[in-house]
Amino acid sequence: MTITYPRRLYEARGFFLMAEAMDLLLDRYTDITLCFAGEIDNEKVRRELDRLISSYPGRISYCLTDFDDMATVYRTSDVVVIPTLYSEGTSLSLLEAMASGCCVVATDVGGLTDLVIDNYNGVLCEPTVASLTEALAEVIEDTEKRARLAACARETAVASFGKQRWQQKWRDILKAHLDV
Template sequence: MSSRTTFPKVLHMTTVPISLYFLENQLKFLQKSGFEVHVLSSPGEALTDVVGKENVIGHEVWIEREISIVQDLKSLWRVFRIIRNERFDIVHVHTPKAALIGMLAAKAAGVKVRIYHVHGLPYMTKVGAKRMLLQTIEKLTCSLASRVYTVSHSLRDFICENKLVNTEKASTIHNGSINGLDTTIKFNPASYSLSRHDLKLKESDRVLGFVGRIVRDKGIVELLEAWRVLKNRQEDLKLVIAGKMEEPSLTDSAYKEIENDPDILYVGECDNVAPYYSLMDVLVFPTYREGFGLVAIEAMAMGVPVIASNVLGCVDTIEDGKNGFLIEPRSVTGIVEKVAYYLDHPEIRTAHGASGQHLVRMKYDQHTIWNALLEDYKFFIQNEKRVVLSS
């Protein structure tokens, strides 16, 4: 058995530190598997938290989410210096702005293994010059990468068909998602004792749920419109909403409705949303665009059927009529009809929940995805012949 001459070094980079939570326990796994793992993002409590919990090395560089030429050049120079000084074997970037800066810096620093992990395509919901600019940036970032990962097979097909990347450069790890799910403990209904009484819900209440950022692109406007129709038809109907209120993208009346409607339970941003899934009868996820749709498999792992938009990512996990329903994006009527169907057919709702739970446990096991990524890393590094890994 050959010995390792040095620990291979990998850098994971995101724009904002909260995005690093998508790699929960994956970073620790890579560390235990013989890699020296670094993370880089803008400063924040989440960065400190991830560094401590994952036992990795952290780097702070302020990165603006929006285009800011002067600040972007400063960020690029600082990232370049870190990458050059640390001599990483792999630079693995996530989120659009960090991806562009990271790939430019890694290319300039001579890093051979440059991975861009595409989580989604923000330009898809933009129009005009902004759409063209964001699409051009995506294409440039893909061209700078030596390998492009996508979080779903449908997203890979899309970026290849639209010539953002060469087909041979793009792949999806296993069945998709960025990190898989821990269905043994975290996303296992048996792990939680939160009851409906804890949220002042009656046992007779039917509970709809939404999880995600509270922004227009997630379909909040259509959800609220459908909600008004449904609650006038159905007694004892409640709506649980979990997620962060982000930049003003909704009307003041929409925010007020979420906060003031006595039948809407807004629980805010949660460190662990799994207990709330256990209270839901149906998850409604009317997003306009998605890379994968993580909340869909989270809900399914908890035995909850999902009504989701027929968009990239969601089509990878929702088998229409088997573990949920796919509706057209922006369709208030679609939300109303499918929710009403589930409320009128509890046996179908239960069967779809069970089917979804089985699918997630079979296709999105966390350790399977981690091991597939680890094998890729080993192959890339051995192919570059920069370090010798023990067999």
């Protein structure tokens, strides 16, 4: 099973929170792997990523993936984690993961709560190591729940943010303002 942390790797996005939680989970579950896919923010993050990779040979991968290649990353992911610490607007990486049919685990902060309905289309947790570890353990252990959350995540993303809905909203706006 692959757990993915997408996009920018930096402190405010919960990189160190994720690293601490994964130290616990990788020791507990020998069948999981972790993929970090994105830009590294600073040398402190790079050193911690290097430590993780050397501590868990063959179980942690890193790739600098550009925007256009993220779909490939999501296709190989079972769970996508957005462990933001403070506040975030509408998370593109969260929407992408949901649209790709991934089970999502996100912290209960900012705009993430506008997208994830806890235990319906993902899992929300507090931005703490204990809460993130518990949320991830739950979806690692319960394959039926993980599959249900992933299906509902995709359904939510397509229904709420899909291309057809976007086109209809633009038609409505243009009609209202241009008397078309």
